[in-house]
Amino acid sequence: DSIIVFDEVHLFLNQSIRTGMAMNLSYLSRQFISFTGTPVIDNKTEKLIAWLKQIVPFEVNKQNFWVAANNMIAKNITTGIKTESIDIIAPFNSKEQSEYQKYVPPALGGKNTNPSASDWNIAANICYKACDRKMISLTKDMLDEGRGVMIVARDTSHQQMLKEGLLNKLNITSNDIFLIEKDKSIFLTDESVEKKKTPDYKIVITTKRKAQGYTLTRLSVMITSVYPSNNATREQLRGRINRVGQKTEPLLYYTTHIGILTNIMENHNSAKSLSAALQEVAEKV
Numbered sequence: 001d002s003i004i005v006f007d008e009v010h011l012f013l014n015q016s017i018r019t020g021m022a023m024n025l026s027y028l029s030r031q032f033i034s035f036t037g038t039p040v041i042d043n044k045t046e047k048l049i050a051w052l053k054q055i056v057p058f059e060v061n062k063q064n065f066w067v068a069a070n071n072m073i074a075k076n077i078t079t080g081i082k083t084e085s086i087d088i089i090a091p092f093n094s095k096e097q098s099e100y101q102k103y104v105p106p107a108l109g110g111k112n113t114n115p116s117a118s119d120w121n122i123a124a125n126i127c128y129k130a131c132d133r134k135m136i137s138l139t140k141d142m143l144d145e146g147r148g149v150m151i152v153a154r155d156t157s158h159q160q161m162l163k164e165g166l167l168n169k170l171n172i173t174s175n176d177i178f179l180i181e182k183d184k185s186i187f188l189t190d191e192s193v194e195k196k197k198t199p200d201y202k203i204v205i206t207t208k209r210k211a212q213g214y215t216l217t218r219l220s221v222m223i224t225s226v227y228p229s230n231n232a233t234r235e236q237l238r239g240r241i242n243r244v245g246q247k248t249e250p251l252l253y254y255t256t257h258i259g260i261l262t263n264i265m266e267n268h269n270s271a272k273s274l275s276a277a278l279q280e281v282a283e284k285v
Contacts, residue, residue, distance in 0.1 A: 009034035038232035082250040090134035107285040148219035180206035211236035220248035
């Protein structure tokens, strides 16, 4: 006799216990409603079939998938806030440039004619080191302009590294930084700060996996590097600052990159992991 609402239903698409439980509940309920801003999380659209076949009077398969998908109620919602996406090269220093050339092939400006998988990973880490410096520098510039900054890290260890780098290079304290961690979220808006419900954090650092469940409209800049992920994750991250209640525009989205990361950004953004993206680059060059 229940009506069940599944919010963020893109989290119920991959094969998992969570998806299985959600599907069982949807079949048992009298009615169900599913919400998401990103119904397709990768190029495997068939993941939606199990949900779609419950709302149409015919069998759904890959051939008639889009006919079934047409029965979804869809509307593009925008906040109307102006945004700017800016790609920025994070330059190597002389030592990094020399090291980088040892690990990549001539097609990418290097001297290694037969790079191994380990070489590709070392080269990527050199690129990320340069990007970290640029991300910290950009954060300083944005704070000087009076803007709050959301920073996206690769993982939790990178999150801590960025925090330490910011504290060492900027005139701020740990009280100015909030980390999005497991079971630790935040609702950071102009109103929550004015009513003293939330400290006025200048910087919030999340990871690419922590893309939803929090609001950061007090901030107006997002700074990231190139982290292979699906489009749904990237859109969810951008939406943390671009949502109802945002009063600053334009919102600025900075992506720092160099070397292999530039190639990944331009050609391999659909890869789910860094290793998969590096493999694609290796095959291409």
